[in-house]
Amino acid sequence: MPLRFHNTLTQQTEPFLPARDNTVRMYTCGPTVYDFAHIGNFRTFTFVDLLRKVLRLNGFALNHVMNITDVDDKIIRNAVARRQSIADFTTTYTQAFLDDCATLRLERPERLSKATEHIDDMVRAIGDLGAKGHTYTTEGSVYYKIATFPEYGKLSHNDFSGNLAGARVDVDTYEKNDARDFALWKAPKEGEPFWDAGIGPGRPGWHIECSVMAIKYLGETLDIHAGGIDLVFPHHENEIAQSEALTGKQFARFWLHAEFLLVEGQKMSKSLGNFYTLRDLVGRGYAPEAIRYLLISVPYRKQLNFTLDGLKAAVIAIERLRNFKLRLETDRFAEGLNEALAGRTAQAAEAFRDGLDDDLNTAEALAAVFELVRDLNTAMDAGEFRAGNVAAALDFLKVFDSVFDVLTPTAKAGELSDADVDARIAERAAAKKAKNFALADEIRNQLLEQGIVLEDTKAGVRWKRK
RNA sequence: GGCGCGGUAGCCAAGUGGUAAGGCCAGGGUCUGCAAAACCCUCAUUCGUCGGUUCGAUUCCGACCCGCGCCUCCA
Numbered sequence: 001m002p003l004r005f006h007n008t009l010t011q012q013t014e015p016f017l018p019a020r021d022n023t024v025r026m027y028t029c030g031p032t033v034y035d036f037a038h039i040g041n042f043r044t045f046t047f048v049d050l051l052r053k054v055l056r057l058n059g060f061a062l063n064h065v066m067n068i069t070d071v072d073d074k075i076i077r078n079a080v081a082r083r084q085s086i087a088d089f090t091t092t093y094t095q096a097f098l099d100d101c102a103t104l105r106l107e108r109p110e111r112l113s114k115a116t117e118h119i120d121d122m123v124r125a126i127g128d129l130g131a132k133g134h135t136y137t138t139e140g141s142v143y144y145k146i147a148t149f150p151e152y153g154k155l156s157h158n159d160f161s162g163n164l165a166g167a168r169v170d171v172d173t174y175e176k177n178d179a180r181d182f183a184l185w186k187a188p189k190e191g192e193p194f195w196d197a198g199i200g201p202g203r204p205g206w207h208i209e210c211s212v213m214a215i216k217y218l219g220e221t222l223d224i225h226a227g228g229i230d231l232v233f234p235h236h237e238n239e240i241a242q243s244e245a246l247t248g249k250q251f252a253r254f255w256l257h258a259e260f261l262l263v264e265g266q267k268m269s270k271s272l273g274n275f276y277t278l279r280d281l282v283g284r285g286y287a288p289e290a291i292r293y294l295l296i297s298v299p300y301r302k303q304l305n306f307t308l309d310g311l312k313a314a315v316i317a318i319e320r321l322r323n324f325k326l327r328l329e330t331d332r333f334a335e336g337l338n339e340a341l342a343g344r345t346a347q348a349a350e351a352f353r354d355g356l357d358d359d360l361n362t363a364e365a366l367a368a369v370f371e372l373v374r375d376l377n378t379a380m381d382a383g384e385f386r387a388g389n390v391a392a393a394l395d396f397l398k399v400f401d402s403v404f405d406v407l408t409p410t411a412k413a414g415e416l417s418d419a420d421v422d423a424r425i426a427e428r429a430a431a432k433k434a435k436n437f438a439l440a441d442e443i444r445n446q447l448l449e450q451g452i453v454l455e456d457t458k459a460g461v462r463w464k465r466k
Numbered sequence: 467g468g469c470g471c472g473g474u475a476g477c478c479a480a481g482u483g484g485u486a487a488g489g490c491c492a493g494g495g496u497c498u499g500c501a502a503a504a505c506c507c508u509c510a511u512u513c514g515u516c517g518g519u520u521c522g523a524u525u526c527c528g529a530c531c532c533g534c535g536c537c538u539c540c541a
Binding site for chain 2 (some may be wrong): 008011015018029031032037038040041042043045047068072074075153154157158159206219227228229230231233234235257258259260261262265266269294296298301302303304305307309310312313314316317320322324326327355361363364366367368369370371374377378380381382432435437441444453454455456457462
């Protein structure tokens with residue numbers, strides 16, 4: 001089966017191919033850098049990373065732009081509270097975000113694009129929209145006139161033909177002609193930063209940056225636009241209104257949205273005490289790979305219930321996979337090739353790919369992995385596994401890890417070097433040979449305290465970092 | 467009220483019109499100097515509830531109940 005994605009626009013799962021050549025032009029909504037990102041944010045960013053890796057696995061090249069929103073109301077509020085300049089404040093949290101992404105092993109998009117570096121582009125776009133009759137100005141702020149875009153609502157599948165019965169209305173409504181209209185350019189309030197770029201002093205509205213930067217770097221029609229599901233309305237709907245009014249072309253062919261994350265079955269909130277940043281969890285000793293695994297293992301269109309128990313289960317599941325890999329690398333197998341097992345491995349690799357290609361069904365893909373692990377372990381125990389089967393099994397793990405990226409432990413400070421470990425193992429071997437099991441066990445325990453786990457096998461001692 | 471997602475074993479979770487993947491936990495066993503690792507066995511006659519369609523539904527249709535999201539800044 002070909003690669004397919006669920007498209008929010010059509011509400012269908014559709015085969016995916018880039019529109020032109022072999023490159024996927026993709027835009028994803030990045031962070032607003034007003035604080036440390038939380039685990040819910042990272043559910044979405046991890047989904048985007050998964051998307052990148054599956055696209056690459058399918059042989060596509062990537063041109064991916066992610067925005068950094070570095071000017072908005074919350075940023076201004078928090079920076080003022082800290083008595084920091086906007087620039088200093090956002091630099092701090094942008095760097096924190098990038099560090100967190102690295103911790104979670106998220107690939108950098110081909111381009112990170114900051115809103116404040118594209119003010120002129122935005123002003124120009126707002127001018128163009130005005131020239132086409134899509135805007136009006138009230139008290140120095142420029143608004144988009146939704147009535148001029150009949151298709152408004154096509155992404156979120158809202159019917160705006162009638163009144164917005166029951167919808168809550170923004171407090172600034174009196175400045176707008178229609179509750180749906182939104183600000184392209186906001187006149188500055190007292191003490192707020194502003195740019196004077198030809199349409200009066202002010203700062204850009206939130207939505208315009210994405211339209212402008214996406215079109216600038218990726219062209220008028222994107223292959224994929226992705227983000228969290230809460231952005232469907234109004235953010236992405238507004239992006240469509242702006243972009244399509246500007247270009248007359250379809251803005252994005254595929255819209256992908258990641259579902260929400262709950263913590264212990266409840267909405268994450270500071271008042272419930274279940275609000276986690278990545279730093280909180282790593283600080284409590286949870287391995288970043290386990291967090292990554294948990295975030296990625298639940299298919300992205302399903303709400304993810306993030307729990308500490310789930311995190312512990314993830315740690316153990318990863319360990320099992322690492323043990324399997326270590327066994328492949330260290331056990332001695334009889335020469336030859338077991339044809340049946342070779343076929344089994346190839347079949348698992350196909351099932352893994354099929355799962356991912358089916359709208360990133362990671363649960364399905366993981367099942368294929370664990371079934372193979374069990375079958376090959378069983379074969380090893382039974383002495384049926386052959387030296388000639390090792391390479392294909394390791395290749396399979398390599399493909400798995402090119403997507404999941406959890407097999408390599410995160411390095412910790414102050415670890416013993418490989419040489420130190422080998423020296424201690426030699427001491428222990430001597431003790432064992434002399435039947436001095438007390439000393440052998442003592443050495444093993446000492447190493448364990450330093451995060452080194454020893455295993456005696458028929459092929460000799462092997463070790464791993466815990 | 468409108469739009470959308472979901473309710474499958476203790477927990478996480480896949481899935482199909484033909485009788486329930488996978489992971490974790492738990493109990494028992496094999497192996498081992500002891501461990502570790504690994505494997506084996508057990509662990510949902512049942513898929514929110516009630517109806518309907520069907521030879522047959524967890525899977526299709528309808529109603530209802532419950533959880534969550536968006537409709538206002540929000541991953």
